[in-house]
Amino acid sequence: MIAAADLASSYELVIIGGGPAGLAAAALAARAGVSTVLFDENPGVGGQIYRAITSTPVADRAVLGQDYWDGAALADEAKASGALIVNGATVWSLDRQRLVGVSVGGKARMIEADRVIIATGSQERPFPIPGWTLPGVMTAGAAQTALKAQGLVVDGRTVMAGSGPLLWLLAAQTLRAGGTIDAILDTTPRRNWLQAMFHLPDFALSPYFAKGLALLREVRAKVPVHRVDTMEAVGNDRVREVVFSGAGGTRRLPVDLLLLHQGVVPNVNLANAAGVAHVWNDRQLCFVPVLDADFGSSVPGIAVAGDGAGIAGGTAAAERGRIAAIAAVRALKPDAVVPDTQAIRQRLQREEMGRAFLDWLNRPADSFRMPEGDTIACRCEEVTAKQVRDTAKMGCEGPNQMKAFLRCGMGPCQGRLCGLTVTELIAAERKTSPDEVGYYRLRPPVKPITLAELASLPISEAERKAVER
Amino acid sequence: MFKRLAEKGPAIAITVDGRKVTARVGDTVAAALLAAGIDHCRTTPVTGAPRAPYCLMGVCFDCLVTVDGVGSRQGCLIPVREGMKVETQLGRREAGR
Amino acid sequence: MTRTADVVIIGGGIHGCSTALHLALRGLKPILIEKDYAGRHASGVNAGGVRQLARDLHEIPLSISSMDIWERIEELVGDDCGFESHGTVLVAESEAELAGFRERVDDLNLRGFGHEELIDAAELRRLVPAVSDRCPGGVVSRRDGAADPFRTTQAFRRRAVEKGAEVVEGVTVTGLSRNGATWQVETSAGIFEAPKIVNAAGAWADRIAAMLGEPVPLAVVAPMLMVTSRLPAFIQPVVILRGRKLSFKQLGNGTVVIGGGHLATPWRDSNETVLDWHKLAISARTVWELFPAMHEATVVRAWAGIEAYMPDGIPVVGRSSTSEGVFHQFGFSTHGFQLGPGTGAVMAELIATGSTNTPIDGLRIERFSTKDP
Structure with missing residues (x-):
């Protein structure tokens, strides 16, 4: 285990996040002779897609599938490259001067970086339905993490609900692992097909086409699928049943576990707090950083690679990490030998080919993104959709003002599970665009740190005297 | 809600609110709670509503627990250790302890 | 299109907004121009302390008149503003420090000010039970x-x-000119005309003053604050220190706001601040020493608001020295929030009647001119 005290005070390249983008970037940069550290907050590398790739207890390789196991090569490569890989390391601050605040084992350090690659990936899009805060309601990604990292498979009456490739992948993995799924509630709006069909030819050429069809067949053979327009988790102390309605009327199913998923969105907190400019992406319905061809952001020396740069999937993430790393190497060590970016860009393009189809098809319905009434929008501070809508109607123009009125976004998750909802609700009420409304201005620490951790930052005597009267 | 694919890997003994719980190497605190069938890990500071792990990837902060006396730790990011003392958090009374 | 008013106020912080309200209450028509939105900077993100304690003698009258307004704030603005009065306690960390405090309190008493009161260790413990045992009073x-x-x-x-003022947000002042008795305020949204102007532009006020040929040595600063997650209620008054930089308060929702004047690096042209974590770590250590109960509290957010600091640490309040019809209200030097309500009332009085009984002579802008008037 690497401790905070083992860290140098500066590195040429600091990479944040140990998923495919971070691992590929670290391997490439370290091999080119750049002093590289990779911070990852999880116990092992892999990110979400290759979660626990070096330690998973799931021995039967068919359960998680070949795409998962492909991640092992990335982890091996990074490990062999000479990059310092620090797990259990939480980066809680990054500023435009590229000073990185990180905690390892309860001790904090400030690390200077010449270049930074943010590879913090994506998170599942908020899915604010009535009852989504009840115990027994989780994200599909959570169930997949439990399966990959701990070999935990769903037990009891289980319903999966939502849209997007990950939902179907998890369903297939669960079935292969011997789990049972009572039903899948498909929330994909039918009219999405109209828009998506334009992009079907591209998708048909992408590697995801055949895989996607096979997954659908595999799951549909074993699990009843219902098309739904409304959905509610019901229970007092925990979820007891899921109530849904579609063309066939309203139905109720008893559940022990309701797994929600409606796609993933970039994890913007660290980049936002560092001052990186973001823009609304109307196809993916989320904010994405403004980036150049090398994934460089609006802040000099800071790049954003992987799904944090806009959702494109794990294989594309690795290619993006390589491109960002090559740019860093060229800036730091102009004489170093780096791979040809042309070939990498071509592979990336192929990976990104089917994206438009998937994005349009899986665009969640307004009603599942912009809730009404007493449905909770901000889980931490328990702020309802009605409160947000009413405050917007009253004249509140943006999420930062909304924070001051309602405290939404001010709890420990720092807007991760309400930011998009609040922005879209304000835009809807004020009849303007999410881009116009903007996002929370995020403040470090982007992950809470204890006062003890903060107090543990090394302070020199000279510094102490300089700042005290 | 969850069962283990196989009961393998060395067992690790932790306590949850004083009760003995058997976890496995590779478990995070949140995973160990789920595997043990523990239904919720905290109540909220605003209304006292029960919450359980939601995202398991460090994003939602619903799995906050007290670990070895330190409050508001993200249970999904902390690997279990032998003898670890986990306490569920009770809303307003000791939130953020 | 040119718009006209009785007074154009530049700056939508607590001071500009308070002056706008008090002018409107006197039947005048003010237009307030704000470059971002009201409360975007220091006025909206400060520590929220409403403090008469430990103020410079020159601003005590403004502070006392403000306090009277704070105590009936809901009557004035239709919102209780979250105001709660549990006192401010200046904690002495040593006997020597306490002796200094005694001198100050005696001096204030001689001048007729009774709002500061010396307390012994027992009273300190009664007011702030969580404070470290070694503090002898305050x-x-x-x-x-x-x-x-x-x-x-x-x-x-x-x-x-509601009372008739107009507030124009997202508009920047680009120039000032005068046509007879009328001031023309040139902005990114056209020209605004009025016989009177109030410069309440906070960290940007020196630029307005410079347009009037009245340069001021204003420093742009950004005092840092941090807030913890919700904690069980354990402290009621606001606690401040003298020797070390600390202000400390627990809000009604349980969160604890820690400040005290350690500074971030401000970038006033891009509305950004870069925090200094090494200095925040010093705050963390100070809290650690004073309040053992806080050791495992988690910090969920840190930030800094951009504001103006004058060389002598007190604001500029009163008439311009160069330009008839212009009034200054800026430079509150990291402690202007409490002064907002009262200063707005005094400014409105000064503008509407030509004079005020509240002594503000010590705050005139002339104190910074090279040739003493």
Whole structure:
């Protein structure tokens, strides 16, 4: 285990996040002779897609599938490259001067970086339905993490609900692992097909086409699928049943576990707090950083690679990490030998080919993104959709003002599970665009740190005297 | 809600609110709670509503627990250790302890 | 299109909004111009302390008149602004420090000010049970308290509009010129005309003053604050220190706001601040020493608001020295929030009647001119 005290005070390249983008970037940069550290907050590398790739207890390789196991090569490569890989390391601050605040084992350090690659990936899009805060309601990604990292498979009456490739992948993995799924509630709006069909030819050429069809067949053979327009988790102390309605009327199913998923969105907190400019992406319905061809952001020396740069999937993430790393190497060590970016860009393009189809098809319905009434929008501070809508109607123009009125976004998750909802609700009420409304201005620490951790930052005597009267 | 694919890997003994719980190497605190069938890990500071792990990837902060006396730790990011003392958090009374 | 008013106020902080309200209450028509939105900077994101304690002698009259308004704030603005009065306690960390505090309190008493009161160790412990045992006493100002800064600024803004003021946000002042008795304020949204102008532009006020040929040595600063997750209630008054930089308060929702004046690096042209974590770590250590109960509290957010600091640490309040019809109200040097309500009332009085009984002579801008008037 690497401790905070083992860290140098500066590195040429600091990479944040140990998923495919971070691992590929670290391997490439370290091999080119750049002093590289990779911070990852999880116990092992892999990110979400290759979660626990070096330690998973799931021995039967068919359960998680070949795409998962492909991640092992990335982890091996990074490990062999000479990059310092620090797990259990939480980066809680990054500023435009590229000073990185990180905690390892309860001790904090400030690390200077010449270049930074943010590879913090994506998170599942908020899915604010009535009852989504009840115990027994989780994200599909959570169930997949439990399966990959701990070999935990769903037990009891289980319903999966939502849209997007990950939902179907998890369903297939669960079935292969011997789990049972009572039903899948498909929330994909039918009219999405109209828009998506334009992009079907591209998708048909992408590697995801055949895989996607096979997954659908595999799951549909074993699990009843219902098309739904409304959905509610019901229970007092925990979820007891899921109530849904579609063309066939309203139905109720008893559940022990309701797994929600409606796609993933970039994890913007660290980049936002560092001052990186973001823009609304109307196809993916989320904010994405403004980036150049090398994934460089609006802040000099800071790049954003992987799904944090806009959702494109794990294989594309690795290619993006390589491109960002090559740019860093060229800036730091102009004489170093780096791979040809042309070939990498071509592979990336192929990976990104089917994206438009998937994005349009899986665009969640307004009603599942912009809730009404007493449905909770901000889980931490328990702020309802009605409160947000009413405050917007009253004249509140943006999420930062909304924070001051309602405290939404001010709890420990720092807007991760309400930011998009609040922005879209304000835009809807004020009849303007999410881009116009903007996002929370995020403040470090982007992950809470204890006062003890903060107090543990090394302070020199000279510094102490300089700042005290 | 969850069962283990196989009961393998060395067992690790932790306590949850004083009760003995058997976890496995590779478990995070949140995973160990789920595997043990523990239904919720905290109540909220605003209304006292029960919450359980939601995202398991460090994003939602619903799995906050007290670990070895330190409050508001993200249970999904902390690997279990032998003898670890986990306490569920009770809303307003000791939130953020 | 040129728009006209009785007074153009530049700056939508607590001071500009308060002056707008008080002018409107006197039947005048003010237009307030704000480059971002009301309360975007220091007025909306400060620590919220409503403090008469430990103020410079020159600003005590403004502070006392403000306190009277704070105590009936809901009557004035239609919102309680989250104001709660549990006192401010200045904690002495040593006997020597306490002796210094005694001198100050005696001096204030001789001048007729009774709001600061020396307290012994027992009273300190009664007021702040969680404080470390080694502190021998302190000073309390019992009427002090804290309020929600953004809510307060917005409440003043809202009430000012209700009473006839106009607030124009997202508009930047680009020039000032004079045509007879009328001032023309050139902005990114056209020209605004009025016989009177108030410069309440906070960290940007020196640029307005410079347009009037009245340069001021204003420093742009950004005092840092951090807030913890919700904690069980354990402290009621606001606690401040003298020797070390610390202000400390627990809000009604359980969160604890820690400040005290350690500075971030401000970038006033891009509205950004870069925090200095090494200095925040010093705050963390100070809290650690004073309040053992806080050891495992988690810090969920840190930030800094951009504001103006004058070389002598007190604001500029009063008439321009060069330009008839222009009034200054800026430079509150990291402690202007409490002064907002009262200073707005005094400015409105000065503008509407030509004079005020509240002594503000020590705050004139002339104190910075090279040739003493």
